[in-house]
Amino acid sequence: MELFCKRAPRDYRNIEDYEVLSKGVVSYAGGLPLALIVLGSFLCDKDINAWRSALARLKEVPNDDILETLKISYDGLTQVEKTLFLDIACFFRGTHKNSAMDIFDACRLHPVIGIKVLIQKALITISHGFFEMHDLIQEMGHYIVKGHHLNNPEKHSRIWEKKDVQSIWAMDAKKELDKIEAISVSSYMYDSLPSQNNQVVANMKKLRWIEWNVGRGSSFSKHFPPGELCCLILMGRQTQLWKGYKFLPNLRMIKLQAMDYLIRTPDFGGLPNLEIFMLHTSRSIKEIHPSIEGLERLVYLSVEYCNSFKKFPSINVIKKLETLIISNCTKLSDSWKKVASSEQYHTNFFVNCLPCCCGNGHEGEPSEDARAPFLIPKGMNLQFTSICLRKLILRRCNFGDEEIDYHDWNLPNLQELDLSLNLFSRLNFSILKLPRLKWLDVSECTSLVELSGLPSSLSSLRADGCESLKSVGDTSNCKWLWYVSFFGRNNGVCADSGDIVLHSLLEGNAIEDHFVSFTHSIGHHIPKRFVDSLVRGKTFALQLPPNWYNDYSGFLICNANNYYAMSFTISMKQELENDSRSEVWQECDEAPDESYFNTTYVGYVSFNSLMRHGARLSSTYNVISFSIIAEHETSYEGESMFVAELVSRRRKDDHTVQTTKVKTDCSHFYDEDRPYGNTFTIQGHSESSIKILWRPCYWY
Numbered sequence: 001m002e003l004f005c006k007r008a009p010r011d012y013r014n015i016e017d018y019e020v021l022s023k024g025v026v027s028y029a030g031g032l033p034l035a036l037i038v039l040g041s042f043l044c045d046k047d048i049n050a051w052r053s054a055l056a057r058l059k060e061v062p063n064d065d066i067l068e069t070l071k072i073s074y075d076g077l078t079q080v081e082k083t084l085f086l087d088i089a090c091f092f093r094g095t096h097k098n099s100a101m102d103i104f105d106a107c108r109l110h111p112v113i114g115i116k117v118l119i120q121k122a123l124i125t126i127s128h129g130f131f132e133m134h135d136l137i138q139e140m141g142h143y144i145v146k147g148h149h150l151n152n153p154e155k156h157s158r159i160w161e162k163k164d165v166q167s168i169w170a171m172d173a174k175k176e177l178d179k180i181e182a183i184s185v186s187s188y189m190y191d192s193l194p195s196q197n198n199q200v201v202a203n204m205k206k207l208r209w210i211e212w213n214v215g216r217g218s219s220f221s222k223h224f225p226p227g228e229l230c231c232l233i234l235m236g237r238q239t240q241l242w243k244g245y246k247f248l249p250n251l252r253m254i255k256l257q258a259m260d261y262l263i264r265t266p267d268f269g270g271l272p273n274l275e276i277f278m279l280h281t282s283r284s285i286k287e288i289h290p291s292i293e294g295l296e297r298l299v300y301l302s303v304e305y306c307n308s309f310k311k312f313p314s315i316n317v318i319k320k321l322e323t324l325i326i327s328n329c330t331k332l333s334d335s336w337k338k339v340a341s342s343e344q345y346h347t348n349f350f351v352n353c354l355p356c357c358c359g360n361g362h363e364g365e366p367s368e369d370a371r372a373p374f375l376i377p378k379g380m381n382l383q384f385t386s387i388c389l390r391k392l393i394l395r396r397c398n399f400g401d402e403e404i405d406y407h408d409w410n411l412p413n414l415q416e417l418d419l420s421l422n423l424f425s426r427l428n429f430s431i432l433k434l435p436r437l438k439w440l441d442v443s444e445c446t447s448l449v450e451l452s453g454l455p456s457s458l459s460s461l462r463a464d465g466c467e468s469l470k471s472v473g474d475t476s477n478c479k480w481l482w483y484v485s486f487f488g489r490n491n492g493v494c495a496d497s498g499d500i501v502l503h504s505l506l507e508g509n510a511i512e513d514h515f516v517s518f519t520h521s522i523g524h525h526i527p528k529r530f531v532d533s534l535v536r537g538k539t540f541a542l543q544l545p546p547n548w549y550n551d552y553s554g555f556l557i558c559n560a561n562n563y564y565a566m567s568f569t570i571s572m573k574q575e576l577e578n579d580s581r582s583e584v585w586q587e588c589d590e591a592p593d594e595s596y597f598n599t600t601y602v603g604y605v606s607f608n609s610l611m612r613h614g615a616r617l618s619s620t621y622n623v624i625s626f627s628i629i630a631e632h633e634t635s636y637e638g639e640s641m642f643v644a645e646l647v648s649r650r651r652k653d654d655h656t657v658q659t660t661k662v663k664t665d666c667s668h669f670y671d672e673d674r675p676y677g678n679t680f681t682i683q684g685h686s687e688s689s690i691k692i693l694w695r696p697c698y699w700y
Contacts, residue, residue: 089141106253159183173199287311396421429453475504482510486520516604534641549619552646554606565630574621615685
């Protein structure tokens with residue numbers, strides 16, 4: 001507001017008349033200094049009516065001077081970077097970057113380096129994995145795409161607004177639309193479009209990608225899709241994509257979803273460069289065209305929620321296949337043996353055998369038969385994946401001890417293993433031979449009694465809801481371990497297990513530079529190190545000793561409560577004196593009653609991890625006050641105990657020698673692309689305060 005007022009002085013005006021208008025202008029600018037300067041200079045000699053008119057127009061038509069000035073950053077980009085920026089501005093703001101990156105890769109935009117450049121130039125940001133940008137930056141992107149042809153969408157390179165889609169569909173079916181590179185037609189748009197005019201899409205000769213919710217019809221025009229198309233994403237009521245052979249050398253990605261009327265996939269013979277094929281929630285289709293076996297470049301194949309799907313193609317000739325997902329295909333049975341006989345090596349193998357809704361159950365609810373997991377036959381030997389397999393998900397596959405013992409688990413490069421919702425009672429990793437395993441999930445394995453021989457490479461262990469679990473073995477050798485969760489019904493684990501695991505976490509490689517998260521509901525047991533120091537409430541003031549920043553590596557916090565929370569907001573405030581101690585520190589006269597608390601959450605934040613995210617601590621302060629607020633609580637009783645403490649850099653058994661700083665591989669601690677988001681996120685910081693979002697737990 002101050003910057004704007006310097007450019008638009010109001011000394012001779014009625015302050016009250018202009019106050020609301022000034023706030024409206026500042027809100028439009030979104031705090032962008034350049035926009036405030038331009039708008040302030042423009043309005044400085046205008047009366048109140050001109051201000052009102054200008055503000056109303058800004059909401060409909062952006063200020064050209066601002067956008068032209070902002071465009072300087074855009075003009076310095078390479079052509080590929082410009083394409084990436086405009087695609088994000090028009091289609092992908094608010095979209096998770098992983099979804100968009102698949103499309104960018106298919107269009108050969110080499111997005112990894114290009115996205116970094118856009119971030120460096122402050123044109124985009126990535127927040128919690130999602131693309132974001134300033135409102136005015138997005139308007140600038142729209143301004144570039146539309147230029148001086150606001151009412152002529154056929155001259156735009158990208159079509160995403162409903163009115164422009166309607167204009168395109170209303171045009172002559174023979175009109176050439178060579179300017180259009182990308183178009184998104186969502187379901188809410190299609191009801192107002194004439195389905196007989198689908199021909200217009202075939203006239204977009206330069207089309208790179210299309211996301212289209214289509215109406216019902218037998219097939220598209222014989223000229224669809226155009227030869228330049230790289231990415232095809234379809235939803236809706238089509239029965240087939242095209243008839244017979246069609247040569248499309250540039251098509252690299254096909255995603256078909258929610259196409260209940262689809263009865264056949266296209267002939268893949270003319271798609272030599274197809275890399276990704278996804279078929280989701282298509283209830284009528286029974287098989288994939290056998291020509292898919294000839295796709296030498298196919299790396300990703302996914303078939304999910306296809307109730308009628310019966311026959312899986314032979315994939316033993318697809319040499320480069322990296323990811324195979326087969327999920328919720330209830331009629332698929334004998335083809336598993338064909339999958340099992342495949343001799344090629346995959347990077348990822350995903351099998352989720354939970355049946356979808358069928359039989360006599362109500363709509364949207366599984367029938368009694370559907371609730372029984374589909375059993376993968378023993379003939380499906382995992383040995384064929386042994387060389388390059390990195391990700392293996394066998395969730396709810398009815399695996400018992402016999403299946404675990406039967407399969408060959410010699411997977412030397414496996415990094416992620418999900419065996420959740422299965423029936424086995426033990427897992428001995430010294431037998432399974434998984435030397436590079438980083439992520440292990442055995443949640444809701446209610447018969448699991450024992451985990452043993454955990455590999456030293458392990459960094460993340462999730463065993464939520466394992467109500468029979470009694471032993472997790474020796475974790476002292478797991479130096480990369482930073483995330484452990486025994487959330488929910490874990491009453492069988494002995495009380496000492498929590499202390500042992502916590503000790504391993506604090507002795508590991510994460511302590512110097514990273515975070516640690518430990519959640520457990522082990523018999524309502526609170527780790528011994530916290531029993532005498534916990535205080536009632538959700539705040540705590542920590543007195544800092546001299547030279548604390550050099551002698552210690554980070555903060556350890558513990559919250560014991562009688563409710564379940566999926567995430568917490570931790571606030572840290574540095575202070576020079578201990579004036580607030582009487583307000584935030586409530587002394588306990590007795591040890592906490594452990595039976596009263598459902599879950600204990602322990603988190604560790606290293607000083608170096610804060611500094612790496614731009615949040616610096618000052619060694620001049622001698623008090624730090626902590627507060628913790630639970631998000632998404634499942635109970636509102638809210639009884640809580642809390643404590644924070646420092647973790648020494650020095651070894652406990654040798655106070656004269658500092659712990660050697662291990663050169664760590666950050667990939668062991670990296671969880672940005674996990675489905676539940678980062679475990680720790682720095683939400684904000686100032687000179688004396690830091691706010692952290694901590695997600696110790698997550699649902700499927």
